[in-house]
Amino acid sequence: MKNRHFHTRYLTDPLFARLSLCAKVIWQPITCMADDIGIFPADGHAIHMAIPAYHGDFTAADVDAAVEELVKAGFISTPWSIDGRTFAKRSWFENEHWTRNPRQLYPLEGQEKVSRGSSETPCAIGTGKGKGKGKSKGRGNTRNPSQVDKSTLRPGEFLEEPKAELRFPLRGGKWFAVTEESYKQYQNSYPDIGPDLFAVLSKACQWASSLSPKNRKANGALFLKNWLDRQNTSARFKQSSFKQSTPDPKPPVNQFDWED
Known part of the structure; x- marks a missing residue:
């Protein structure tokens, strides 16, 4: 798990305020569990192990229900399964936790395998490809809308x-x-x-x-x-x-x- 900050916009986000306590608690562990493009293991037991301070308050089943709640609210994408493991992508990850050389640790939907630690992954808008090559300021602002990941769309x-x-x-x-x-x-x-x-x-x-x-x-x-x-x-x-x-x-x- 990486040590990532809690974005302050969620302190005043009305959608986030309406979430259950369990969904709010697991939001930051999900952020820290995700790789550099926002994909994380959407397994209730794994997320439950990441919140030891709340083991007496929530069970793995409660965490699974909270994950479904986050999916309905648009905070994470619909989970997918590969080789018996379940993954999902956290929304707005590239905008809040941009990395110059992103490393993909978990497979995308429809991707059978990913080499661990590979940096040849989809980058944030305007960051270029691969190991930081072809970076340009502002060029990503004119990106083709068909290339935008629909799972990163916020409400509205x-x-x-x-x-x-x-x-x-x-x-x-x-x-x-x-x-x-x-x-x-x-x-x-x-x-x-x-x-x-x-x-x-x-x-x-x-x-x-x-x-x-x-x-x-x-x-x-x-x-x-x-x-x-x-x-x-x-x-x-x-x-x-x-x-x-x-x-x-x-x-x-x-x-x-x-x-x-």
């Missing part, structure tokens, strides 16, 4: 341009769109923005669409969250300032009994 991301009204392009040839479900979640999460929510989202999408290909956002959901957080704080400040500037009405003349 698409390979082709969606028909949704609120959309903007991402790095790597992908697109992000605000779905009807996510729009309702934004309404509940940012009540201070109120009826201006659509205008705020439209302005954010226009700004993100105006960026050059090499400066486009990699995570559309995180970009919108930060944008809406700032707008919500600004709206709340304006409301509080208006309340403070409004003078209190004068009490009636005979409301109090004064003593001489």
Whole structure:
């Protein structure tokens, strides 16, 4: 197992917050068990052995159920079996734990065998092939969408341009769109923005669409969250300032009994 950091975006990710305790606990061990392209053994017993501090709280069956929960939430790909062993791929791994010379330890889906420690593996977008040859900055931003791994798509991301009204392009040839479900979640999460929510989202999408290909956002959901957080704080400040500037009405003349 490698010592990898816990990405701070999961501290404020609403999808991650809705996961069960067991799914949250195994998320970091899965990250550390994965090889340099994000593939890990999706075996409940193996993952259970990686969390010794929780052996009294969870069983291997609980871990298997948590893995299925992560699959349904889109945090890991659908597992596959090769030679009696089960593997899966952790989503967004290349973006969060980029390695210059990635080494593949576990076979991809449909791959019969992999030489242990081989560095001739699929690299992150824009990193070139093999042992770091052909690296170029920004070239990966124009990668063909058909070459993007569908298992790495986050909720709201698409390979082709969606028909949704609120959309903007991402790095790597992908697109992000605000779905009807996510729009309702934004309404509940940012009540201070109120009826201006659509205008705020439209302005954010226009700004993100105006960026050059090499400066486009990699995570559309995180970009919108930060944008809406700032707008919500600004709206709340304006409301509080208006309340403070409004003078209190004068009490009636005979409301109090004064003593001489």
